[in-house]
Amino acid sequence: MSDLLYLAWRYLVYHRVTTAVLVCSITLIVYLPAGLNRLVSESANELTARAEATPLLLGAKGSPLELVLSSLYFESDTPPSLRYAEVNRIQQSGLANAIPLYTRFQTSHSTIVGTSLDYFAFRGLKLDRGRQFDMLGECVLGARAARLAGVVPGDTVLSKPDDVFDIAGAYPLKMHVVGVLEPTGTPDDRAVFVDVNTAWVIEGLAHGHAEVNLPAERQSVVRQDGTIVSHPAVVQYNEITPENVTSFHFHGDPDSFPVTAAIALPHDEKSSTLLQGRYLGDDEVVQMVRPATVMRHLVRNVMDVQRYVLLAGILLGIATLATMALVFTLSIQLRRRELETMIKIGGTRRRVISLIATEILGVLVAGTVLAGGLVMVTSWLGSSATRLILQWV
Amino acid sequence: MIVLKDVEFSYPGSDFRLQVPEMIVSPGATVALIGPSGSGKTTILNLIAGILVPSSGLISTNAVNLSACGDSARRAFRVQNIGLVFQEFALLEHLSVLDNILLPCRITSAIQLRQAHRDRAAELARDVGLADKLRRYVCKLSQGERQRVAICRALLLEPPLLLCDEPTGNLDPANKTQVLKILFDYVSCHNTTLLTVTHDYELLPHFDETIDCRRFHASSEATA
Numbered sequence: 001m002s003d004l005l006y007l008a009w010r011y012l013v014y015h016r017v018t019t020a021v022l023v024c025s026i027t028l029i030v031y032l033p034a035g036l037n038r039l040v041s042e043s044a045n046e047l048t049a050r051a052e053a054t055p056l057l058l059g060a061k062g063s064p065l066e067l068v069l070s071s072l073y074f075e076s077d078t079p080p081s082l083r084y085a086e087v088n089r090i091q092q093s094g095l096a097n098a099i100p101l102y103t104r105f106q107t108s109h110s111t112i113v114g115t116s117l118d119y120f121a122f123r124g125l126k127l128d129r130g131r132q133f134d135m136l137g138e139c140v141l142g143a144r145a146a147r148l149a150g151v152v153p154g155d156t157v158l159s160k161p162d163d164v165f166d167i168a169g170a171y172p173l174k175m176h177v178v179g180v181l182e183p184t185g186t187p188d189d190r191a192v193f194v195d196v197n198t199a200w201v202i203e204g205l206a207h208g209h210a211e212v213n214l215p216a217e218r219q220s221v222v223r224q225d226g227t228i229v230s231h232p233a234v235v236q237y238n239e240i241t242p243e244n245v246t247s248f249h250f251h252g253d254p255d256s257f258p259v260t261a262a263i264a265l266p267h268d269e270k271s272s273t274l275l276q277g278r279y280l281g282d283d284e285v286v287q288m289v290r291p292a293t294v295m296r297h298l299v300r301n302v303m304d305v306q307r308y309v310l311l312a313g314i315l316l317g318i319a320t321l322a323t324m325a326l327v328f329t330l331s332i333q334l335r336r337r338e339l340e341t342m343i344k345i346g347g348t349r350r351r352v353i354s355l356i357a358t359e360i361l362g363v364l365v366a367g368t369v370l371a372g373g374l375v376m377v378t379s380w381l382g383s384s385a386t387r388l389i390l391q392w393v
Numbered sequence: 394m395i396v397l398k399d400v401e402f403s404y405p406g407s408d409f410r411l412q413v414p415e416m417i418v419s420p421g422a423t424v425a426l427i428g429p430s431g432s433g434k435t436t437i438l439n440l441i442a443g444i445l446v447p448s449s450g451l452i453s454t455n456a457v458n459l460s461a462c463g464d465s466a467r468r469a470f471r472v473q474n475i476g477l478v479f480q481e482f483a484l485l486e487h488l489s490v491l492d493n494i495l496l497p498c499r500i501t502s503a504i505q506l507r508q509a510h511r512d513r514a515a516e517l518a519r520d521v522g523l524a525d526k527l528r529r530y531v532c533k534l535s536q537g538e539r540q541r542v543a544i545c546r547a548l549l550l551e552p553p554l555l556l557c558d559e560p561t562g563n564l565d566p567a568n569k570t571q572v573l574k575i576l577f578d579y580v581s582c583h584n585t586t587l588l589t590v591t592h593d594y595e596l597l598p599h600f601d602e603t604i605d606c607r608r609f610h611a612s613s614e615a616t617a
Contacts, residue, residue, distance in 0.1 A: 003499040003506060007488075014487030014530070341483035344444055345546070346472035347500035348465070355500075 004351070008358040019363060022324060026367020027374065029317040033310050034371060035378045040306045042379060044299040050186060051295035053123075055272060056096070056264040056288055058086060058279070064289045065298060071101050071261035072291055073187045074111040078104045081258035082286050084196075088255065090264050093278070095271035099263040102199040106160045109148040110141075113191045114199025114259070122265065125188055129153055130179030136201060136248055137240025139175040139194045143183035148190075151177050156239075157192060159202045173202045174239040197250075200257050201240070206250040264288065328360060394420050395441055395554070395586065400450030400460075402440060411436055413450070413609045418602075420455075420553075423580060423587040425597055428606035434590040437606065438556045441588065442475050443467030455553060472501050476547030480559035482539045484531045484546075490518060491527040494545045510549065517545040521575055537568030544575055555580065557589040561596070573599065 012019045050072050059067035060080035069075045081104070090098035099122060102114035117132060119125075120140075130153030133140055139157065141149065149157055158172045175194060183189055200206055240248060250257075266272035279288035332339070342352050395418040402411045411433040418424050426434045439445040440452055443459045446467075452460045455474060459467055471477075484493050492499075494514040498506040518524050521541040531539055540560060547555060560576065561569040577599065580587045589600070597603050 007492075007499055010492060011487045337481075337483065338485055341479070341485075342496070342500045344442070344477055344483075345497050345500065346468055346503070348468065348502070351500060351502055 004355050004358050007355055008362050011359055012362055018327075019366075022327065022363045023367045023370060025320050025324060026364055027370040029313075029320050030368050030371035031374045032313040032316070034375045036306060036309055036313070038375050038378050040302055044302065047295050047299060048292065051291035054263055054291045055266055056275065057291050058082070058090065058098075058262040058264055058286055058288050059260065061285060061287050064287065064294045067261060067287070067289060068291045068294045070103055071263070074103055074113065074191055075187070079260055081260050082262075083255060084257045084259055085255035086286055087259060087262045090262060090275070093275060095275045096264040096266040099265070100196045100259045101261040101263065102196050102259045104258075104260060105199060105202050107145075107149065107157050107192050108160065110145040110190050110192045112139075112159055112199060112202070113193050114196040115193060116196060119193070119263075122263065123184075123186075123188055125184065126182045127179045128182040130177070133178055133193070133195055133198075135240070135242075136195065136198050136206075136245055137173065137175055138178045139192050139198070140179040140181060141177055141193070142181050142189040142191045144189040145192050146177070146180040153177050153179055172238060173198070176240075196259065198240075200250070201248065203258070205252065205257055206248055328356075332356060394418065394453075394455065395588070396451065396453040397437075397440070398451040400440065400447045400452060402436060402445065402447045409433075409436075411609055413437065416604065416609075418586060418588065420586055421580075421584045422602060423577070423600045424589070425600040425603045426588060426590045426606055427592070427594070427597070427603055432606040433609055434606045435558050437609070438558055438588060438590060441554075442477060442556055443471050469503055472497065472503055473550065474552050474554055476550070476552040476555045478540075478543050478547045478555070478557040478560045480562045482531075482543045482563075484539055484542055486530065486532045489528050489530055490523055490534070490542050491515070493531055493542050494518065494549055496546060497549055504550070513551075514545065514549060517548055518542075521545060535568075537564055537571060540564060540568065540572050541575065544572065548579060551583065552585070553583075554586045555588070557587070559590050559592065561591070561593060569593075 051068065054072055057068060057071055059071065060082045062080055066077065067079045070077070070079050081102075084100065087098045087100045090096050097118065099116055099118045100114070101119075103111050105112040105114075113119075120132070127140070128143065130140070141151065141157070146152065151157060155177045156174050157177060158174055161172050175192075175198065181188065181193075197206070264275060266275055276288050276290075279286060339352050339356075342355075343349060347355075395416075397413045397416040399415075400411070400413040403409055409431070416437075426437060428434055436445065440447055441454060441459075443452075443454075443462070447460055450460065451458060454470070457470055459470065462470065485496065488496065491511075491514055494517060495506060495510060498504045498510050515524070515527065518527055521544065523538060523541060523545070526534065526538070531542055534542065540563070544560070547557075555576070557576065561572055564572060573596065576587065576589075579585060587600075591597075
C-alpha cells in the first residue's frame with residue numbers, strides 16, 4: 001500500500017498545477033454548502049442569542065427589524081425617535097423597568113449609546129479598567145471601541161457632528177473616557193456608552209456657556225424687543241469639565257426629549273403580556289416588540305435564501321464533479337501507454353486501478369480536508385462574519 | 394531454453410494471423426528477430442513474455458509451459474524471469490531515474506521493495522553512467538539516457554531472459570553503440586538469453602542467431 005501511496009504522491013506532485021486546481025475545485029464543492037450552513041447557523045445563533053436576552057423593546061412605529069438592529073446591535077440607520085415620556089410610561093406602569101437607549105450619534109469609529117447605568121447591570125457588562133460614568137460628558141467604552149479609538153481612561157473622544165455644513169446642528173462634544181469594559185464578543189464591545197443626558201447635550205438640548213450675569217460680561221447680553229438674550233459672542237463649551245459642569249442646563253421639558261428605544265424588563269410573564277397589550281391600540285405612535293420574534297423572522301428569511309444558495313451550490317458541485325470525472329478520464333486515456341507498461345512489467349490490472357484510485361482519493365481527501373479547515377475558520381470567524389452580514393442588511 | 398511449437402495467434406477483429414511451427418532459442422543465446430513491420434516480431438516477444446496468450450500451441454520458457462499457465466502465474470513468472478525493454482522507453486515521466494528503475498518492485502505486490510533493490514538500482518545506474526542523475530526526472534534526460542534507464546529497470550531483478558523491442562530504434566549512432574554495449578556486457582557476464590527485435594541490419598553480426606519472422610506466415614500485408 002505504501003508503494004501505491006508513494007507512486008500516487010509522486011504523480012500528484014509532478015502534476016502539481018493540475019492537482020492544485022482539482023483540489024481547489026473539491027474544496028469549493030465541499031466548503032460552499034458546509035461553510036454556508038455553518039456561517040448561517042453561527043450567525044443565527046449570534047443574532048438570536050442577544051435578542052432572546054432582551055424581553056421587550058419599545059420604539060417608534062416603523063420597521064421592527066430596523067428598531068431591533070439599531071437598538072440591540074447598534075447597526076442600521078437610526079430609527080425615528082420617541083419621547084422620553086414613553087420611558088417614564090413603562091416605569092410608571094408598574095409592570096416593568098425601563099432602560100432608555102439613544103443611538104443617534106457616533107464617534108469616528110463607534111455608535112454612542114446614551115443610556116442609564118441599569119443597562120450595564122442588565123447586559124452583565126463589567127469594567128476592565130477605570131470606573132462608571134457619573135457626570136455629564138463622561139463615557140465608558142466597549143473593549144473594541146477603545147482599541148479602535150486607541151484610548152484609555154483619562155483620554156477623550158469626540159462625537160461626530162451631524163452635518164458639518166449645518167452650523168445650527170449638533171456640535172461635537174469632547175467626552176472624557178472614564179472606563180473601558182471587558183470584552184464580551186457582543187455589539188457592546190463596539191459601543192461608546194454615555195448617560196442619556198450626555199446624549200442630549202450632544203443633541204443640543206442642553207448646553208453650557210460663560211456666565212452672562214457677571215458685571216464683566218454685561219456686554220454679552222443684548223436686549224431684543226424687550227427680551228434679554230445672550231450675545232452670539234458668549235463662549236459656548238464643547239467639553240464638560242468639573243469647572244464648567246454647573247453652567248450646563250437643559251432647555252425644555254425632559255419628557256419631550258428624544259430616545260430611539262427603551263428596553264422594557266417586565267417583572268413576570270403576565271406583566272409582559274399586559275404591557276404588550278397596552279401598545280396595541282391604533283392610536284399608538286410607538287410599538288412594543290419582542291426582539292426574539294423579530295430576529296427569528298429574519299433568520300427564517302436568511303434560511304430561505306440559504307436554501308437557494310445551497311441548491312445553486314449543489315448544481316455547481318455536480319457540474320464540477322462531472323468536469324473532474326472528464327479530466328480524470330482524459331488523463332487515463334493520455335496515460336494509457338504508461339498504464340500498459342505497468343501491467344507489462346508485472347503490475348496487476350487491479351493494482352494499476354488501485355493506483356489511479358489512490359491518486360483520485362488523494363485529491364478528494366486533500367480537497368475535503370482543506371474544506372474542513374475552511375469550515376473551522378468560518379466557525380471561528382462566525383461573529384465577525386455575522387457583523388458583516390448585519391452591516392449589509 | 395525457449396521453445397515455441399505449433400503456436401497460433403490472432404488479434405480479435407483483425408486479419409493478422411501468426412503461425413510459428415517451431416522456434417527454439419538456446420539458453421544464453423543472443424537472437425535478433427527481424428522482418429518488416431507487421432510481420433509479428435513484437436507479438437512473438439509478447440507471447441514469450443506471457444503478455445499475450447496463443448490460441449493454440451506450446452510456449453515454454455525455461456521449462457515452464459506458459460501457454461498452460463493462468464494469468465497470475467504468467468505474471469509472476471514474467472516478474473521473476475523476464476526483463477523487458479521497449480522501443481519508446483516507456484518510462485514514467487513523473488518519476489525520477491531511481492524511481493523508474495525501482496518501478497517493478499513498487500508496482501508488483503509480489504515483490505517487497507528492500508534496501509538491496511535500492512543498492513542494485515544505484516549500482517546499475519552507475520554502470521550505465523547515470524549515477525549523478527538518480528534524483529532527476531526522466532523528462533530531463535536525453536534519449537540515450539532514457540533508454541539506459543529503461544535497461545536498468547529491465548535488469549533490476551537480474552532476469553535470466555531479456556526481451557528488447559527495438560532498443561536502439563530511437564537512438565543516434567553514439568547512443569546506439571553505448572546501449573548495445575551495455576546489453577551485451579550484461580548478457581555475457583550473466584549468461585542471460587537475449588531476444589531483440591531490430592530493423593537495423595548492421596547490428597546482426599553482434600547476435601548469435603537471426604530469426605526472420607516473415608516465415609511465421611503472418612497473414613496481414615507486411616509493410617516495410
